[in-house]
Amino acid sequence: MPVFGRACLIIALALTVYGIGAAVYGARAGNRGYTESARRAMYATAGLVTVAFAVLEVAFLRSDFSFVTVATHSSTTTPFFYKAAAAWSSQEGSLLLWAFLLCMWSSVVLTITRGRLRDVTPYATAVLLGFAAFFIGLLVFSTSPFDTVAGGAPAEGTGLNPLLRHPSMMTHPIALYSGYTLAAVPFAFAIGALIARRVDAEWIAATRRFALASWLALGIGLLLGARWSYVELGWGGYWAWDPVENAALLPWLTATALIHSVQIQEKRGMLKVWNVSLTLATGTLAIVGTFLVRSGVLDSIHAFVEQGNTIAWAFTGLIAICAAGSIGLVVSRRAMLASEHRIESLLSREAFFLGNNLVFIAMTFVVFWGTFFPLISEALTGTKHALGPPWFGKYIVPLSILLAVLSGIGPLLSWRRATAVNARRNFLVPVGIALAALAVSLGLGAGRRPAAELMFVACGFLLGCVGQEFWRGTRARRAMSGERLPVALISMVRRNRRRYGGYLVHAGIALLFAGLAASSAFQHIVTPTLTVGQSASVGGYNIHYDRATANISTRAGSLEKINLGGDLTVRKDGKLVTRLHTERGYYPTDDSSLGMISRYFEGEQTSEVGLKAGTRQDVWTVITPDTDPLRPVISKGDKVFAAARNLPPSMGAALLGTAIRGIVDRYQHHPPPAQFRFIVSPLVTWIWLGAIVILFGGLTALWPPPGGATRRVRAGYLSRVARESTAPTAPTAPTAS
Amino acid sequence: MEAILIILALAVVVWVVSAPLRNPESTDLAPAGDRASLEVAKEAKYREIRDAEIDWRTGKLSDEDYREQDRRLRAEAVEILRELDRLAS
Numbered sequence: 001m002p003v004f005g006r007a008c009l010i011i012a013l014a015l016t017v018y019g020i021g022a023a024v025y026g027a028r029a030g031n032r033g034y035t036e037s038a039r040r041a042m043y044a045t046a047g048l049v050t051v052a053f054a055v056l057e058v059a060f061l062r063s064d065f066s067f068v069t070v071a072t073h074s075s076t077t078t079p080f081f082y083k084a085a086a087a088w089s090s091q092e093g094s095l096l097l098w099a100f101l102l103c104m105w106s107s108v109v110l111t112i113t114r115g116r117l118r119d120v121t122p123y124a125t126a127v128l129l130g131f132a133a134f135f136i137g138l139l140v141f142s143t144s145p146f147d148t149v150a151g152g153a154p155a156e157g158t159g160l161n162p163l164l165r166h167p168s169m170m171t172h173p174i175a176l177y178s179g180y181t182l183a184a185v186p187f188a189f190a191i192g193a194l195i196a197r198r199v200d201a202e203w204i205a206a207t208r209r210f211a212l213a214s215w216l217a218l219g220i221g222l223l224l225g226a227r228w229s230y231v232e233l234g235w236g237g238y239w240a241w242d243p244v245e246n247a248a249l250l251p252w253l254t255a256t257a258l259i260h261s262v263q264i265q266e267k268r269g270m271l272k273v274w275n276v277s278l279t280l281a282t283g284t285l286a287i288v289g290t291f292l293v294r295s296g297v298l299d300s301i302h303a304f305v306e307q308g309n310t311i312a313w314a315f316t317g318l319i320a321i322c323a324a325g326s327i328g329l330v331v332s333r334r335a336m337l338a339s340e341h342r343i344e345s346l347l348s349r350e351a352f353f354l355g356n357n358l359v360f361i362a363m364t365f366v367v368f369w370g371t372f373f374p375l376i377s378e379a380l381t382g383t384k385h386a387l388g389p390p391w392f393g394k395y396i397v398p399l400s401i402l403l404a405v406l407s408g409i410g411p412l413l414s415w416r417r418a419t420a421v422n423a424r425r426n427f428l429v430p431v432g433i434a435l436a437a438l439a440v441s442l443g444l445g446a447g448r449r450p451a452a453e454l455m456f457v458a459c460g461f462l463l464g465c466v467g468q469e470f471w472r473g474t475r476a477r478r479a480m481s482g483e484r485l486p487v488a489l490i491s492m493v494r495r496n497r498r499r500y501g502g503y504l505v506h507a508g509i510a511l512l513f514a515g516l517a518a519s520s521a522f523q524h525i526v527t528p529t530l531t532v533g534q535s536a537s538v539g540g541y542n543i544h545y546d547r548a549t550a551n552i553s554t555r556a557g558s559l560e561k562i563n564l565g566g567d568l569t570v571r572k573d574g575k576l577v578t579r580l581h582t583e584r585g586y587y588p589t590d591d592s593s594l595g596m597i598s599r600y601f602e603g604e605q606t607s608e609v610g611l612k613a614g615t616r617q618d619v620w621t622v623i624t625p626d627t628d629p630l631r632p633v634i635s636k637g638d639k640v641f642a643a644a645r646n647l648p649p650s651m652g653a654a655l656l657g658t659a660i661r662g663i664v665d666r667y668q669h670h671p672p673p674a675q676f677r678f679i680v681s682p683l684v685t686w687i688w689l690g691a692i693v694i695l696f697g698g699l700t701a702l703w704p705p706p707g708g709a710t711r712r713v714r715a716g717y718l719s720r721v722a723r724e725s726t727a728p729t730a731p732t733a734p735t736a737s
Numbered sequence: 738m739e740a741i742l743i744i745l746a747l748a749v750v751v752w753v754v755s756a757p758l759r760n761p762e763s764t765d766l767a768p769a770g771d772r773a774s775l776e777v778a779k780e781a782k783y784r785e786i787r788d789a790e791i792d793w794r795t796g797k798l799s800d801e802d803y804r805e806q807d808r809r810l811r812a813e814a815v816e817i818l819r820e821l822d823r824l825a826s
Contacts, residue, residue, distance in 0.1 A: 036757035
């Protein structure tokens with residue numbers, strides 16, 4: 001089926017080119033037939049790319065090694081679950097996934113906006129088809145997933161990179177790519193609105209949910225990536241300011257700013273230039289993110305591509321077009337992007353939302369500069385200099401503290417203008433909670449890290465603000481409806497999902513920031529070398545190396561990996577806390593320059609972390625076994641098998657199995673000293689809990705309001721406003737209950 | 738087999754994409770009026786009225802401030818409704 005898959009992509013590419021032309025011609029000539037045809041071109045492209053993606057997936061699931069990409073990224077020993085995910089571990093498979101997701105989201109938005117935004121949608125369709133053309137063009141001309149192996153399919157494939165054999169692999173790339181591709185939707189409609197000169201809030205209303213979905217998907221992707229890093233990479237951290245991590249963080253930061261500032265345009269007709277610029281920046285940064293992941297121009301622990309590949313130039317061109325086109329359009333339409341109103345008071349919600357936006361943009365600039373500094377320094381000095389976590393921390397930590405404070409203040413103020421008396425009354429409880437957080441954290445010894453201490457206080461304040469909002473809203477709802485408290489809470493959230501979903505996100509951010517501050521400021525790390533029976537102390541815990549373990553994992557009758565590890569006992573004040581097991585997996589390589597035995601110890605290696613996670617502290621352990629004492633035996637085995645290469649295959653395989661089993665047993669019964677990495681980090685679990693709360697809040701905000709309720713509210717206001725239009729008397733405020 | 742599938746895919750695509758061009762009823766792109774943007778503005782204004790009420794009920798606005806804001810927002814909403822009526826007539 002590779003010919004059919006390739007043909008689908010070629011037809012899809014032709015369709016995108018036709019669709020771009022039809023959409024632009026239809027918009028210019030006012031011919032609806034062509035714009036409708038362009039919309040259908042997007043649907044048909046989506047259908048063809050879906051078929052192409054299905055062809056590739058089937059090839060992976062069937063281990064069809066006649067496909068080059070299957071032969072180089074999968075094997076018969078790759079678990080079924082990971083065979084499905086292996087498709088996007090390759091360059092060509094991940095670009096196909098990008099194109100597939102883009103076409104899907106584009107089709108969804110074009111269906112939703114059918115019959116609306118008639119002068120904007122054709123240009124947006126052309127932009128979306130342009131993105132699709134770029135990615136499908138790469139798949140057709142540069143890196144095809146349907147190339148076949150010359151001279152027939154090999155019996156076995158290389159296998160999936162062992163580091164990618166983690167459940168997150170199934171969801172992490174899909175979440176990140178969904179975030180990137182969803183960001184293309186508001187980008188396309190912003191371009192369409194600017195070209196069509198219709199820069200009111202209509203295009204924002206039509207695509208706001210896509211911006212929110214993009215933000216949410218990027219957030220999920222970032223979280224899953226952090227979790228993968230924590231439990232799989234063997235260094236004990238969840239965030240390293242790695243270029244690929246930053247690549248997803250950049251559009252997430254601008255999208256977060258956009259989600260806040262877009263409310264000001266919807267309500268006040270202000271910040272039009274700002275919003276359209278943020279939308280365009282988010283879309284462009286999504287392409288930058290894909291570029292960083294797929295091009296390999298920056299060294300990354302997350303990049304699994306060959307360095308210096310040719311698609312880098314194509315991406316650079318696309319980014320340049322997106323950036324230059326965006327700036328040119330915004331500048332040329334600046335007159336019609338003027339604000340309808342001005343900020344009336346600095347003590348208003350919009351003023352603090354704007355402040356929060358400025359913090360996000362400052363963070364974006366810091367992350368952008370730090371990420372691209374190696375390229376900048378190389379261009380200027382000829383040497384790549386990377387900026388490490390301390391450099392990022394110097395700027396991001398104070399900005400995050402400020403952000404937490406602003407996130408708390410903004411929602412407690414009313415739109416337009418708040419009075420000092422009301423503000424004072426509203427801040428009493430949150431400030432009290434912040435002071436309580438200060439007292440508790442000082443009592444626990446957090447005072448020796450002032451930045452962390454400040455963050456705890458800011459997070460306490462933010463949680464106090466959110467809690468107070470929920471309490472007051474629920475109380476008001478109960479007073480109006482007479483419902484019981486839990487029912488009033490649920491119906492209040494149901495009727496104001498955007499507002500209270502946002503508050504939940506703020507609560508999640510507070511938990512996450514507190515976890516980040518505690519785990520980075522009060523982490524204890526030791527890297528002892530222990531023999532069986534020895535112990536090491538870390539963060540008040542005693543960790544004892546009980547025994548060495550060694551075993552062989554097999555799959556589909558073949559050796560999958562050799563595991564060398566250790567059992568540990570963790571005690572605190574003499575009391576048993578937990579028992580942990582950590583091991584290192586050695587995957588065989590097909591490198592024929594190595595001896596038959598060496599191949600089983602010189603391939604890819606992965607770490608299995610021994611982790612005791614708790615709400616207060618995590619105890620994290622990993623082992624790096626010393627295989628040097630096994631070298632003489634391995635070398636001897638290599639020589640024996642080199643001399644016996646004419647043995648019948650079945651006999652050779654049996655002898656090889658026996659030899660490896662012997663080496664593994666030798667390690668277990670006479671274990672050499674092993675190096676360990678023990679980490680005790682407080683509140684790491686809060687990071688994951690915060691992320692779950694953010695996810696829940698994001699979904700709450702994203703979920704459409706109940707139709708009946710919306711209609712009732714709309715009808716109520718319609719009649720009320722209609723009454724006002726006939727009765728000249730001033731309305732009276734409803735009675736507070 | 739693959740050749741038949743390719744021809745089939747091509748035929749379906751051409752048929753689907755060219756359908757609007759073969760249908761003479763749908764060749765005029767209706768001029769986009771201001772109605773759609775006024776509808777969006779109306780919805781936003783209703784939301785603003787509702788948010789002001791929530792702000793008042795949760796203690797962010799005093800009675801006096803709320804009355805003033807509510808009056809102004811409703812007056813703006815009335816203007817939007819009148820604009821919509823004018824477009825409809």
